[in-house]
Amino acid sequence: MSDQADTTQMAVHQSAVPQQHTASSVSTNHGSPAFSLRQKLTSGLNQWKAFWFEPSDPLMLAIIRILTAGMLFYNLCVWTLDFEAFFSANGLQPLATVQKIYEGSPVFSFWFYVPEPWLWIAHLSCLAIVFLFFTGTATRLTSILSYLITISYSQRVPIANFGLDQILGLLCLYLAVGPCGACLSVDSWIRKLKARRKQTTESAVEAVTKLKSSSATVSLRLIQIHLCVIYFWAGFAKLKGDSWFTGEAMWNVIANLEYQTTDLTWMAHVPWLPYLVAHITVIWELFFCVLVWNKTVRPVVLLIGTGMHFGIGAFLGMWTFGLAMTFCYFAFSDAATVRSRWSRWFWRTEFGKVHVEQPVRTSVSAPPPVNAAPLQTSAIADSTAAAPLPASASTVAKPKNSDSIRGLPGTELLVIALRERHRQSLQKYFRNHNVPCRSTAHVQASELLAADLPPAAILIMASELSLHQLTRLIDDLENVAAVPILVVVSEALMQEMQHREQVATLLQAPVTLKEIHEELIQAIWKGRDGFQTNLSAPNSTDQ
Amino acid sequence: MSKFAKSVGFFAINLLLIWHVFAIAISPSAMPPASPLLADASNVARPYNQALFLNHGYHYFAPNPGASSLLEFETAPDNDVPQLTRIPDATGYFPRLRYHRFFMLAENVWAFGDEAQQDFIEAYARHFSRKLNSPSISVVSVSHDPAPMRRIMAGGDLNHPSSFLRDPLAEFEFADNGDTVRKSFHNMAAADVDVELLPTPMPDSSDSDDANRDSDSTAETLEDTSNTGVRPPIPMTP
Numbered sequence: 001m002s003d004q005a006d007t008t009q010m011a012v013h014q015s016a017v018p019q020q021h022t023a024s025s026v027s028t029n030h031g032s033p034a035f036s037l038r039q040k041l042t043s044g045l046n047q048w049k050a051f052w053f054e055p056s057d058p059l060m061l062a063i064i065r066i067l068t069a070g071m072l073f074y075n076l077c078v079w080t081l082d083f084e085a086f087f088s089a090n091g092l093q094p095l096a097t098v099q100k101i102y103e104g105s106p107v108f109s110f111w112f113y114v115p116e117p118w119l120w121i122a123h124l125s126c127l128a129i130v131f132l133f134f135t136g137t138a139t140r141l142t143s144i145l146s147y148l149i150t151i152s153y154s155q156r157v158p159i160a161n162f163g164l165d166q167i168l169g170l171l172c173l174y175l176a177v178g179p180c181g182a183c184l185s186v187d188s189w190i191r192k193l194k195a196r197r198k199q200t201t202e203s204a205v206e207a208v209t210k211l212k213s214s215s216a217t218v219s220l221r222l223i224q225i226h227l228c229v230i231y232f233w234a235g236f237a238k239l240k241g242d243s244w245f246t247g248e249a250m251w252n253v254i255a256n257l258e259y260q261t262t263d264l265t266w267m268a269h270v271p272w273l274p275y276l277v278a279h280i281t282v283i284w285e286l287f288f289c290v291l292v293w294n295k296t297v298r299p300v301v302l303l304i305g306t307g308m309h310f311g312i313g314a315f316l317g318m319w320t321f322g323l324a325m326t327f328c329y330f331a332f333s334d335a336a337t338v339r340s341r342w343s344r345w346f347w348r349t350e351f352g353k354v355h356v357e358q359p360v361r362t363s364v365s366a367p368p369p370v371n372a373a374p375l376q377t378s379a380i381a382d383s384t385a386a387a388p389l390p391a392s393a394s395t396v397a398k399p400k401n402s403d404s405i406r407g408l409p410g411t412e413l414l415v416i417a418l419r420e421r422h423r424q425s426l427q428k429y430f431r432n433h434n435v436p437c438r439s440t441a442h443v444q445a446s447e448l449l450a451a452d453l454p455p456a457a458i459l460i461m462a463s464e465l466s467l468h469q470l471t472r473l474i475d476d477l478e479n480v481a482a483v484p485i486l487v488v489v490s491e492a493l494m495q496e497m498q499h500r501e502q503v504a505t506l507l508q509a510p511v512t513l514k515e516i517h518e519e520l521i522q523a524i525w526k527g528r529d530g531f532q533t534n535l536s537a538p539n540s541t542d543q
Numbered sequence: 544m545s546k547f548a549k550s551v552g553f554f555a556i557n558l559l560l561i562w563h564v565f566a567i568a569i570s571p572s573a574m575p576p577a578s579p580l581l582a583d584a585s586n587v588a589r590p591y592n593q594a595l596f597l598n599h600g601y602h603y604f605a606p607n608p609g610a611s612s613l614l615e616f617e618t619a620p621d622n623d624v625p626q627l628t629r630i631p632d633a634t635g636y637f638p639r640l641r642y643h644r645f646f647m648l649a650e651n652v653w654a655f656g657d658e659a660q661q662d663f664i665e666a667y668a669r670h671f672s673r674k675l676n677s678p679s680i681s682v683v684s685v686s687h688d689p690a691p692m693r694r695i696m697a698g699g700d701l702n703h704p705s706s707f708l709r710d711p712l713a714e715f716e717f718a719d720n721g722d723t724v725r726k727s728f729h730n731m732a733a734a735d736v737d738v739e740l741l742p743t744p745m746p747d748s749s750d751s752d753d754a755n756r757d758s759d760s761t762a763e764t765l766e767d768t769s770n771t772g773v774r775p776p777i778p779m780t781p
Contacts, residue, residue: 048557052560075640078638090721092663093666096662097662097663097666100659101659154596158651159654160647160648160651162647166601169595169597173595173597218560222563225567229571230601233572234605237602238605241606241607243606244605244607249604251689252607255690255691255701256689257701257702258611258633258687260701261639265690265700265701271692317639318639318643319639320640
């Protein structure tokens, strides 16, 4: 379909601007090495830009913020128990000795400058600031202050530091870089209140789009890369020791009474087990930095890491360090997937009541185009009205939260197409045929959209999707919106899909827009769950 | 903002990102053993890493997890009742994070030069003399080896006396106001430390591995060990 429709569209464009097309073909020698190098450099630069600066959803940053700030707050609370012992000038870490260690180094700690009588006031202030950071209040300021607090505490008591302080330091640094208070925060709640007062409304998708920023991407990438650096060197360092090669290292950890919180010495009777764990640990740490970037194996890699760190917490008593490491894993999570999975709860807390846009209504007197069969324009109640798609049975009843949801649910067509030209072609066609239509290129956002609208039908252009992606998308859409789903697939995908049990109607490409239109009508009329009883038969003019 | 300013800003941000990734990646490479090339490269980024608290080795339980370092504090007999306290003490410190902080006091003190070690040991002694309410206190370094598999298989446990190696460190006497009246250090280099693998020269050590280092640059040596995450090989703790 797409090629045929696009051909039609392309012909129109070509006839309109032939000069441009012709001119562009003679301006550059595409075969020269210089051009090839330039192309590669441009491509590389674009990939670099996309990697670092493509705007992303700050949701995962917000989650990391909450977890990190919570751990930091706990850390400060524990310092409270022995605060004077560690932080007074003549305590366990004499100030003069510590400053002498750092002499000539650009090490910062505000504790070097706080007078002794002010120690407790400063400490309690730090607790308050970190708590504000946890709640996401004045996050731009509290994130920076929390980072300074983290490194100040750590640098003041260098001997008492361990892995937890290192991880908290880097997390707080990167959280200060990105908009970690854009979601799940008091700041976002205040922003929402202000928007309500101004009576501005926006859809959930628009709200997420506004939140996206390049600084969020930079922050997440830095966390990801730093985590890779940590694991690589942790694994590489183990190669310097014999015991990790002989496998004895894990036993030496298990048999260390000062670390032990759970007795694992029974492994002495199963010696191959600690040896295996030792080897897996080294291999996993060394190759984490490569494997984690592959989306297929990423869940396995992160699962192994989670297991390892939970083990460190449960068996070696270092819950704080183990958990802090797993906080970094959220940087590898897909925010849209998280939102779609928990969309109900998130939308209610983040965006409050979501308002759906009114569908586009055309004039009653507007005649349908000659070559198309308008959807149900005369089939539903008013035969002269250019009505939108018929409401599905599931949306005939009053929708939930109807006080907060305006617009007409179940009247629009939702188009999911990764290619922009598909989206444009379809949107133009259906709007010309008085069918309100929304399109999206984002598979994850489509589930949110489907949940919010909900649509009368969903059309998926599956040319860019794999079998797994398509079946998963259909399943997810089926869960959020029980409406007819029409999928345009390639021949190969059609053959694979036919062997599977699924609820969508399949249409094999190439197919015309008109054919899609007709299939949609049939799919809607075929209906689901009592749909047919609510609607009359299609008009003969639709054929 | 003008196009030129945007271009300059974009270039600067990218340069900063490249520098930052280089700095965090090169920092752990200086952990011994390391070539002079890696050490020099790490030195380039050291001030940046120190300022941002990113100068860590990430050598968790590496290269070899070994014995734990503990410190015992024993007061002089008072009414013939000596008191003993030890760090870490699993029963005496809750929650676990607090226990771990005191554990690190015993573990990490050996990462610093002699002078700093003595200052810290003295500070510990002062703290516990107050806690135990005794003006006189002695400090003993204890190294606790992990039990080998064969001992466990033979029915032994992790607390076998032979797994503990005690080495007297120092004695102190403090006045009521905390001032040190008397202090006496034993040979600190004889503490449970594998001297030849120490990254910094011990003034009374016979090790010759660090002959190329400037033994007068005590501050630099101390700074190296404390701020780059360089630690002696006694248990590298996460």
